[in-house]
Structure formats: structure tokens, C-alpha cells
Amino acid sequence: MWAVWLWSHRTTKRLAMRIRHETPDADMAWKVRAPLVLETPLGESVQIQSWSLSGLSWPEGAPDCPKTGTLSVPFQGVDVRFPVRLSNDMENNLVRLEGLSGRQRETLALFYRSLLSGKMASSGEVITSLDTPVDLVPMEQTDAEQSEQPVKFIPRPIRVAFNIATYLLIAAMVVGVIGNNIFSSLDRIDIQHGRVLATMYPAFPSQGAFVESVEVSAGQQVNAGDILVRLRDPETLARLEQIETELAVATAEHDRSLATQYDLAAQEAVDDVALRMAIAARTYTGFLGKGGFDDLRQQWVAMRGRNDDLAAISDPVTIVADLVASEAARRAARVASIQADRDALLELVDRGHIRAPSDGLVHDVRLQTGQPFGVQQDALVFEHAEPRVTVGWVSEKFAETLYIGMPATIGLNESGEKITLEGAVTDVRAGDHPERPGEFGIMVTVSAVGLDAQATKARLRLGAPVNLEAKRQMGQRLRGWLADKGLWHG
Secondary structure: OHHHHHHHHHHHHHHHHHHHHOOOOOOOOOOEEEEEEEEOOOOOEEEEEEEEOOEEOOOOOOOOOOOEEEEEEEEOOEEEEEEEEEEEEOOOOEEEEEOOOHHHHHHHHHHHHHHHHOOOOOHHHHHHHHHOOOOOOOOOOOHHHHHOOOOOOOOHHHHHHHHHHHHHHHHHHHHHHHHHHHHHHHHEEEEEEEEEEOOEOOOOOOOOOEEEEEOOOOOOEEOOOOEEEEEEOHHHHHHHHHHHHHHHHHHHHHHHHHHHHHHHHHHOOOOOHHHHHHHHHHHHHHHHOOOOHHHHHHHHHHHHOOOHHHHHHOOHHHHHHHHHHHHHHHHHHHHHHHHHHHHHHHHHHHHHOEEOOOOEEEEEEOOOOOOEOOOOOOOEEEEEOOOOEEEEEEOHHHOOOOOOOOEEEEEEEEOOEEEEEEEEEEEEEEEEOOOOOOOEEEEEEEEEOOOOHHHHHHHOOOOOEOEEEEEOOHHHHHHHHHHHOOOOOO
């Protein structure tokens, strides 16, 4: 009997300590039979006969368990009432209390503890439970805390020194960052809206022709005068074809006159007068027309016996040969004239092709064979073989600060790596703000130093954004001033 009372006393004491210093746990499921009254939102009163700190046993025949209600805890003839939220645990057949405040948990635990110990709670304990502001925190160490190894603390002087060093390091970093920003704002001019530009050929004039063939591709390097696009002008080609036909006919006639002239020259040494006269008559008819040769021959025959010298001059073969020579010369002149016209048309056709105006780079070609040239905008984009530059905008307040030749830097991202190139201001002129037209400012051109045209095309992508800064060189100016005063030697 004594052992049973001692076990009950120790168990009750441990439970009381857990209830006072810890929130109710689901394991505390020892049910007591004591009346509790739960008032539903509809005004119905439900007598709870069996309950524990884990939950309430909902009586049979009672109304359905609501989600909220008002719980009454009796203390010495006085009911302590407080609102509760209910949760129906179907597995354990319990109605759990949720969202209890510290005062509510302490009051319910005091009543529960009194029932287990068999002692009536005093009024002071009730008042104390009602005045509990928050959950009490256990001040004693638990068994798990006592089993842990004690923490070894670092000696105080070492901790103080470490904290001081940390604060000094943070202060140095803050001062360094702020000082560097202040010096940078004083020593550098931020050029806004920086971008890469290139000298582009504005537009190729329309020739009123059609594309015959495209001789280049995008990204190709070309030299001045290289044909980029061959064009075909139907009207010019028709004229050229006609002239080629005329030239062929004139050349054939001229060749025939030369052959005839050669044959007549060969007949001068022939003694057969009849043969010579027949060839001369045929030639005369072929070149000069019918009629007239008989008169020449009769005059020549009449003069042969009377004046041999005059007869030699009046020889029909000689006269026809001279006439053929004159006709050959005329035909040669016609051939030369037609050839000149043809060459002019060929030159016109050749000039009609689109050629590179200088050494440079073909950026884009959007042309197809057979389409009219010059109708589509930016169908052929050409960049001159000049170094690419960067351009940005600054406020007009720097008009007296910026100058051509001023050192600058060009910052860009190259394959994920931040790159800074040395540069120099090469042009300063008034200009509008790129994003706010009409706002006056200064357009600043910065060129990369030490990079040729090919290198700038490789590293500066056309239209790419860049970070531009002009250097005021305050440090160098200060050293120069000190050197002039004899205070600096370096």
C-alpha cells in the first residue's frame, strides 16, 4: 500500500512539473472523469464527463461536434469560461483543443492536476493560473541537457580582440568603398548610353535593273572595286545585242573588201587583158553598182594607142582597185564606230554592277536572283574598312571638361568575361539625348587605342552596349603641379 501511494505521489509530482513548465503533450492521455461544460455556438450545453489534456471524449447522443465553442471549468462553485477551437480526431475518438493561450492551458492544467492529486486547488492557485502571461519556461536542466558536454568558452580577451579586429576590418572596407566611389566620381566622367558604331555605306543607288547574281555572302571581307552584285538591265542588253549584230555585219563587209582589194592587186601582173577586165567589172558591180564600168573600159581602150601614160592612169583595174580601197577604208571606219558604241555599252553594263566602294565587310545580303535591285531597304549592308568606335552621351555641364585626346576606357562583356579597353576621346559635338529627343547634351566618340580596324571588328560587336568613362587624370595633374612646385620627384 505504501509503495502504491509513493508511486502515485511521485507520478503526480512529475506530472505537475511537466504541466507547469511545458505545454500539454499528446502523450498525456490519462483521462479523468470530471464535469466540463462546452457551450456550442447555437447555445447548446454539452456535458463532458471524460477528458484529458490531450482532448475531450465527446459523449454519445450529444449534438455534432462544432469547430468552436465556450469551455467552462468549475473552480469552487465558480466557472471559468474561455473560447476554444475544436478538432475532431477520428482515429483516437477524441476532440482536441486547439489554439489555447498560456492562461487557458494553465487553468485547465491546474484543474486536471487537482483531480489527479485529489486535492482541491486554492483560490491563489486559480488566480495565479489566470494571471499567467505566457507559457512558463523550465529553469531546471533536463536529463538530456545535463548529459551534454559543457561548452568551452573562448577567453574574454581573445573574444574582445577578435571583435575589435572584425569591426576595424568592416570599417576599412566601408571607408574604402565609399572613398573609392567618391574619388571615381571626381576623377571620371560617366558617358551614358554607350554603344558601338561603324562607318557604314549609306545606300547603293538603284540602277533600275534586276539581280543577275550575288557574288558575296554575309561576313565576307572584300576589296575596293570587287563586284558584290551583278545586275541585268534588259534595255541596255537589247541595245548591246543589236550593236553586236551590226558589228558582225560591218566586220564581214570590211573583211570582204580587204579580200577583194587583195585579189585586184594580184591581177595587176596578169597579161590577159580580158581576164583582168572581167574581174574588174565583177568587182565594180559588186561594190559600186551596175553601169559605168563599160565607159571606163572604152576610154581606156581609146587612150592606149594615143597616150600610153594617160592610158596607164585610166586603167579600169587600177581605178576599181582605188575605189575598193576607198570602200574598205569606209567600212573599216564603220567597224571602228560600231566597236566604240559596243565598248561604251559594255562599260555601261559593267558600271551597272554593284561594287565595293572601298575595302570593307559585307554585313548582310538579302537579295535573290531576278528581283529588282533597290526596292528593298537594307538589302545590302556594307561596312567600310575603318576602325569601329563607341559613342555615348553626357550632360552639357561637361562642355568645358571634355576634349579631344582625353584618355578614356571602354568596358564590355566578352564571352562572359569583363573586358576593359584603353581608349581616347576622338570627337566631341553637341547632340540630343538618345532616349529623350530635344534634350541638349554632348555626343562623345571614344576610339580604342592600339587596335586596328580588323581588331575592332573582332572585339567590338556592332550595336553592342559598352560602359564608357572619360578620365580627368586628377592624380597626374596633382603630381604635375607638385613637380612644378618642386614638391614631387618621380
